[in-house]
């Protein structure tokens with residue numbers, strides 16, 4: 137200690153030092169402690185003075201402390217205590233707190249003392265923990281951003297591939313149609329060549345329509361425009377519709393198409409379930425050369441399992457994860473001309489996700505495949521199907537039926553008018569609700585053919601209502617629409633209304649109109 141300073145002054149300087157200070161002898165007995173130490177540990181002077189310093193340590197460190205003290209005594213120099221280790225102190229109330237301790241040797245005559253400054257590092261540890269947590273959070277956020285960017289890149293690449301394949305597949309039939317049109321102009325006098333070219337054109341148009349329909353389905357599902365409308369419904373009518381739809385094509389391939397009878401009822405969206413099964417049955421028939429395709433419903437305790445089984449070519453196990461990708465076809469590279477487009481199962485995947493329905497596939501090459509969906513069972517029993525009754529009476533027509541065609545697009549209007557005229561109908565045309573009303577006031581009508589979405593937000597339903605208010609509710613109508621959901625609702629309620637889905641197929645459309653007029 138300094139010779140100029142009195143011991144009292146040194147004592148009072150130590151008392152008012154900012155850190156807790158303590159002085160011990162070689163045996164670890166406390167010779168001095170300042171106010172900060174009492175405040176920090178909750179002891180009084182009497183509790184500590186002349187007692188072992190061990191009471192300031194958590195019990196688990198006390199045994200080791202003796203050895204530490206001896207090591208410090210052997211190599212006395214100023215240094216922090218327990219370098220690299222976390223140090224803890226113990227208050228009088230038993231609670232522990234992290235500390236930083238600096239030791240310095242003091243020689244008092246022949247006595248070797250140790251002075252220690254003790255600093256509570258609780259606050260610093262907290263700040264450090266927060267800093268580490270903040271750094272980790274920032275790192276996690278950076279990771280998420282990187283992953284999001286990678287995902288966006290992959291989505292972009294997928295979109296580019298999607299557009300490239302879609303445009304390729306649309307360009308092929310378009311190209312055929314353009315060439316065939318050139319041929320048609322040159323062979324007008326050759327009936328045989330004319331028919332052949334028209335058949336090819338039909339095929340090309342069919343291919344474009346199928347692809348366009350699939351793309352529209354995907355875009356509607358992607359955009360969230362399709363909202364499932366779950367209800368209890370019987371499976372039998374869905375099966376019956378599929379049987380009617382696919383019986384001919386199965387027969388033409390020499391395949392058995394077995395639709396098992398069922399009284400089961402499910403709770404889901406019947407039209408979306410129908411769309412899933414339509415795609416699965418269509419594939420089963422397409423990829424089966426001999427044998428049978430079977431559609432059946434198997435009741436489970438809480439669900440209905442609907443299976444589409446075939447005895448077809450099967451799918452290699454390694455390919456199964458990819459068959460739901462857009463434009464993916466087993467063994468066919470994209471951008472080659474193919475049968476089908478590889479979109480059916482990607483539509484199925486989107487619908488089952490939307491319906492939250494499980495889809496399973498089991499397949500063996502050369503033996504066949506089984507696709508199954510698992511639907512929730514109906515909440516209530518449904519007894520029989522409500523049969524719709526018809527009160528329509530066939531009109532007596534002395535001459536060709538008169539049709540009012542309402543279409544806002546001039547090119548489509550002209551093409552439809554020509555088709556109807558070529559079929560022998562008398563045709564009047566309109567582009568808006570007002571024009572349709574004007575025609576209806578002037579002319580008797582046997583049927584109305586109207587587009588659903590007209591200009592200025594007018595709809596085909598408005599056309600039908602206003603024409604019927606003039607000419608009577610018996611006027612039959614065909615609603616042409618790509619927007620099936622809204623139109624189907626009207627169809628359920630109206631026996632004199634039919635719906636034609638866009639893009640319309642000439643023969644189907646004329647067949648529909650004919651059957652409507654014959655009712």
Ligand code: ADP
Pocket residue numbers: 419420422423446448449450451459460464465466467475476477478479480481482505
């Ligand atoms: P595609 O228009 O080619 O039928 P999908 O998306 O419906 O497109 O099916 C993707 C691919 O999965 C098909 O090209 C076919 O290779 C395979 N696949 C689907 N269903 C079956 C099945 N029942 N049997 C064998 N292969 C199938």
